[in-house]
Amino acid sequence: MVIAHRYRLEKPLGRGGMGVVWEALDTSLDRKVAVKGLLYPGMAPVTRAQWVSRARREAQAIARIEHQNVVAVHDVIEDGEQVWIVMELLNSRSLADLLSEQQQLTVPHTARIGLQVLRGLKAVHEAGVVHRDVKPHNILFRPDGRALLMDFGIATFEGAVQVTRTHELIGTAQYLAPELLGPAPDGSRAATAASDLWALGITLYEMVEGRRPFEGLTDLEVLVAVRESPVPPMKYAGPLSPLIEALLRKDPARRPDAAEAEQLLQAVTLDSLALDTAVGPGPGPGPVPGHAAGAGSGTD
Template sequence: MHSGGGPDGEARARGVPPGRAQAGVPGPGEEPAPGRLIDNRYELRTRLGRGGMGVVWEARDTRLHRRVAVKELLFRGAVDPETQAQWVERARREAQAIARIGHEHVVTVYDVTEADGQVWIVMEEVNPRSLADLLRTHGRLPVQDAARICLEVLRGLRAVHAAGVLHRDVKPHNVLFRRDGRAVLMDFGIATFEGAAQVTRLHETVGTPSYLAPELCDPARRRPPSPASDLWSLGVTLYEMVEGRPPFRGPAPYEVLLAVREEEPDPPGHAGPLGPVLAGLLTKDPARRMEAGRAEELLRHVVQETPVTPSRLDLRTWPLTESTTGATRDDDGGGAEPPSPPSPVGPGRPWWRDRRLRLPALALSLVLVAAGSWLGYRRWSEPTGPGVSQTLEQAHQRGALMVGVKADQPGLSVLTDPQAHRYQGFDVDLASYIAKDLGFAPDEVQFTTVQTFSRELVLQNRTVDLVVASYSMTPERSRRVTFAGPYYLAGQDFLLRTDEKDVVGPEDLIGRKVCTARGSTPAEHLPAKFHGVKLTFRSSYGECVTDLLEHRVDAVSTDDIILAGYQKQHQDRLRLLGIPFQSEAYGVGMALGEEALRRQVCASIDRYVDSGAWYRSWQRWLQPLGLLRPSPGTCSNTDWQHLG
């Protein structure tokens, strides 16, 4: 007997009920074909990827006329009803978990629908290539790219935990990128959250062995998962980014789990400033593992210290220009000057002069990191027109611009000729450029030494017109002086003697003498950060260093850029702790209310950066100190009133 023509006839020949084939519904063991319409709305187009928890399709929302990603389950018809129901419940729970978060670094869920006995999750369309694909293509990543990606994933993960959700499968395969390059965390198929029904069996090991936390590796004595377990997985992911391989490997899953539980990973050879983050996240005891807030603080510092280059991994165009020529390497751990990028900059134009190449998210995060602690308090006066600067009028009348600088900060500002009042260093170069931009010839600029505790006083008394002296902008200071900046982003750290082997973290300095300058930001931050540190004050950091060398104090604390200069002078006797605890934004100080002058100095700072002079000065004075190059920040284009 003829079974009949057309789709229904073919369906009957396969044992599929009439009408199903015409609707595009797959038969047992089959996957849907492109063109199928889900819930009479989402048209499947191209299969993007396939993983342990489902197939992801590129689709079109026919109502809103936008591209979306649609996720469906695997093993259609190939598993027993109980297992199928369990997978359906996992998919439903994944959608619930993601939908309740809402964060820029967590994939966005638009819709959840059930059809054909399974759950379909409709999400934003992101770059279908994951961090795992990126690592396969490029090998290990440069430190600055690894730090940025890890920081973004960590922020997403913190939002996940704040919503009461545990991801339980953080790994490179589950980190994707939006079209603008921002990393997003996805695939919550085995997530758990408060109030969710459990769908995993008792003693079932859930997750990927290489990324599973040690406390979850022994089914017989396994502890319950926690946010610390997700942080371990993030640490493994970061290790893989900077080293090009996971820290724990084995020929079989059991060997991998055993290595995670019993062995220590090989010390990273390319982590550079990310070493403390890796050590903290890969601590086997979850009670002692680095907390998310501290990890974010250290990652922010690494991101701000890395060169202001366009990422060598342009994640916005990567799928279209994927390289197969081998890994991108940075053999010194991210500190070396990268090769010049190809030509969006244009022939003959240095890359650092083109602001279009600075990733917007990175630039904004750098400003927010360094200035976030005080921008919420500061409200700059609204400009009332072009205005006239009283300070500039007086300086032109006297025929000289008076600039206050430091005399004893190697690399930044050092008095080289007391008789002629000659100074040299990074701050001096900037001050000289600003003075010329304001209309003063070199012989019309008079430098004078200022101390940390006297900077506000000399500006209030108008003894000097400008102060360019590693001057951190803070809420308290902004009530007494006006700032233009930032022109440099630094981090507060500690300087120690090399014979102090037992000090491996700031907490080890509790109960010990720490020297800093009077009126400095460490004097304000240290008591709040580290209760029990015995602070002692000197007029200058040079005096503190002398006391440190002579064993009168146990450490010196100020900005890392200042400490690096002193460490360079005494390489065999002094060392940097290398774990910054506070970010600082340097600005040019002037008399309170000098809004017209602030605008002019800001414009001058931006021209200084764009001309390449900022970079050349950094190369000359600060690169030899071993510091990675930070962002100079943005002055004129920063709306200080609305960043807080």
């Protein structure tokens, strides 16, 4: 199948809540790309229209951002009721893969990866976008070891079309900020930059401690822990502890913003540079097939 007389779909790479990501050939430039298209078999027309709006919103969200630590969008194509998003192809390892292999990372390694993700997230927020699904599965490493934030399938921004129901939880339970678990006075659960930074705090905790701070046998148990339980004491975070604790404050108004968090992470990175010189995801198996921009879990 060829999209827009240019992109030839070759093989599926992953399936998420929004659709299927394909490896494709850009026949005009003779390069491999990732092409994400919707899945809506058997959907009612109204539901299909909502999904098209959400896909268009994803494309708009990513297209607003240009940063070395954020996935790049090459093209957006609308064909009838279908929306195709053409992105750079990233056959690489994710942070989730790395943690599965190594269980936990050193403080310097965590700080350097965290700093790169934070810089990408800062660019996302400066563009007026809220990612809403920051987690290890949505952080990839380029071959040179640079971390990159991907999968904007549930991102939102000012003026975005509302396609979710009132009181609907959007995101992954273990990384949801407590303010997203109870409706605001207008009935909404507004995601903000602060809720993205909470998710980054959970990710940093998981990287350096080898486990997530809030767990449970069910999503409900996890959500109760997020809202009511204090942050479990950290054994290995060392100089990262103050930042992680600050990012995981229950009150979003008391969390540091991206600029302050960046300063704190950079200080840890510089202080520990002589202790650990690893730059990328570290030694381990080669690239893991099947990872491409937009091929995350797509939790809705």
